[in-house]
Amino acid sequence: MNEPQACELRLLETALYLDNVGLEARFYQDLFGFRLLSGSTEREATFVALEVPGQAALLFFKKGANAQPVDTGRGMIPPHGGEGSLHLAFAIPTDSYQSWKTKLIARNIKVESEVHWPRGGRSLYFRDPEGNLVELATPGLWAFQSPQAPPE
Structure with missing residues (x-):
């Protein structure tokens, strides 16, 4: 094995x-x-x-709702949970960055921040209705992604 x-x-x-x-x-x-x-x-x-x-x-x-183990009938799912404002990120293509920003603004979703990363990636941040931080990030944010030329 x-x-x-x-x-x-x-x-x-x-x-x-x-x-x-x-x-x-x-x-x-x-x-x-x-x-x-x-x-x-x-x-x-x-x-x-x-x-x-x-x-x-x-x-x-x-x-x-998950403070106690859940019996699925085929096994137990251990308890889990989270508190506070959490963060998640979705990868987007570089050429769709502006389109996503425009879509958010058109839906009255406030863009809280934008970041230009050293490897060339860009991120935009906004909140979902419960205040969790959502990030849309282009390639070049992390070393495992294809690097790009830094923005001018």
């Missing part, structure tokens, strides 16, 4: 813990077009899974 390698890994899912799961799910569906995989977008929803197309699942849990 071969030892598992880090290069085999990819991020499968990430989670946010929210007061209003349905509102957040609708925000991400409307802005990004993420498809509903599981759960409900109703106000009373306690869980939603959205597909980040072909890459991962974005999970929304009602705050406190």
